[in-house]
Amino acid sequence: MTPLLNLVEIGGERKNQLVGYGLVVGLDGSGDRNQVTFTAQSMSNMLRQFGIQEETRAKTKNVAAVSIHADLNSVTSPGQQIDITVSSVGDAKSLKGGTLLLAPLYGVDGEVYAFAQGNLVVGGASAEGGDGSSVTVNVPTVGRIPGGAIVEKAVPPSGADASFVSLNLKTPSFQSARNIESALTAKFGGGVATAYNAGAVRVRVPSDPSMRVNFLAMLEDVPVKEGRQRPRIVLNSRTGTVVMSDTVYVRRAAVAHGNLTVAISESTQISQPNALSGGTTERVRRSTVSMAEDKARMTVMPEGTSLDKIVASLNELGATPSDLMSILQALDEAGALDADLIVI
Incomplete structure (x- = not known):
């Protein structure tokens, strides 16, 4: 038997996606190159906010422009913290060791719901040699900041019918939906729960807010036999x-x-012209490509x-x-x- 809380999510308590744009600073030369103009523009705009006027365009090799993503639950209140994911939008090589500067996060309605800032945790790594050879492990241009955003505005409540709630199954199953209906009927009586499909069970709840919370708390502990799930x-x-x-x-x-192994080796050779030919000495790059399959x-x-x-x-x-x-x-x-x- 499994507690009902582990099988369902309360309808209306959905996650809302937030997105933002910001700058990651403090990178060890692995940021955006100078040709990424929007990074330099963003850096100049930020400096002007602090009263600093640039005489020349800022070099951005220690700065990276990033997009910020987060999920905001409908029951999250202002002042609480949420996790964020930061992804490079320029040609930065790595975000490792970077710090995200204060950036607003917007909802689909264009309103600001949170502000993000903090030190990134990056799971990837990269290294590059002077001849252009490089090694990359995982994805160093994506990082996370646990609790990196503070909520400033709550999500408006949904206009759903206050006398009913929908229990949405995390993994749709006709067996599980039927078992939930049977368990709630056995505990609270007939007419309380109705299984509509494999993914939702509709439950009648008290209209008084205080009684509603107590009733939902009781629902969470109702033991239910979970239906067979595919691995x-x-x-x-x-x-x-x-x-x-x-x-x-x-x-x-x-x-x-x-x-299948592909090996590419490059070498530089000197092409020397014949005497009195009037030619010039040139460097010629030679590439050797070999393929081998185990x-x-x-x-x-x-x-x-x-x-x-x-x-x-x-x-x-x-x-x-x-x-x-x-x-x-x-x-x-x-x-x-x-x-x-x-x-x-």
Whole structure:
């Protein structure tokens, strides 16, 4: 049995998306280049607000223009903090170590609902050599600031019927909706709950605000038998993280995995003209490209393979997290994966 609170969300208490634009400063030379004009313009506008007039255009290599995203719950009050995500909109190499300057966050109606500021937490990293070679791990141009925005304005209440609330199932299921209706009917009597579809159950509630809160608090603790849910596999494309639930299994399938390696090497040669030819000495760049494909290994996954055997088989193939994502997507396309594949 599962508490009702774990299965549903109260209708009307939805999340509202906020968006904003700002500047991240304090970067170690990994910010936007000078050709990104809107970053320089934003920097100049900010300095003018502090009474600083520029004689020349500011160099922005330590500054990056970013977009800011956040979700504001309808029950969040002014003064509370919400998490934000910051993403580069220019050609910055990394946001690691940066600080977001004060920026407003707007709702879909154009009103300011929060202000964001703080130090970024970046999960990626990058390094670049003097010859232009570089290495990047995950995505260093996206970061988060836990509690990075302070709410200044609450979301207006919805105009829904105060005598009813909708319990929206987090994972739609006809079995779960039926079981919720039966559990609420057994506890509060007939006519209180009605299952409309696989994703919603309508519940009659008191119109008095105080009694309404007490009734909803009682609803949260009602034990409900959850219907069968399809297992899930969540793939995080930015970090290469793969999370699988315990009930994931595959139908009988053969999997082959091989790596294709492309190597490019460049060298500079000197072209010397013949004596008295009137030519000039020139530098010529030579590129050598080679491709090599590792010998693929094939393994057979029998019907009903458990999670442990799936992981062992993929490890035997030498699959990295990135390879694992590709293999799982291929199994899903082939119809051999009995799970919902979610990419975030």
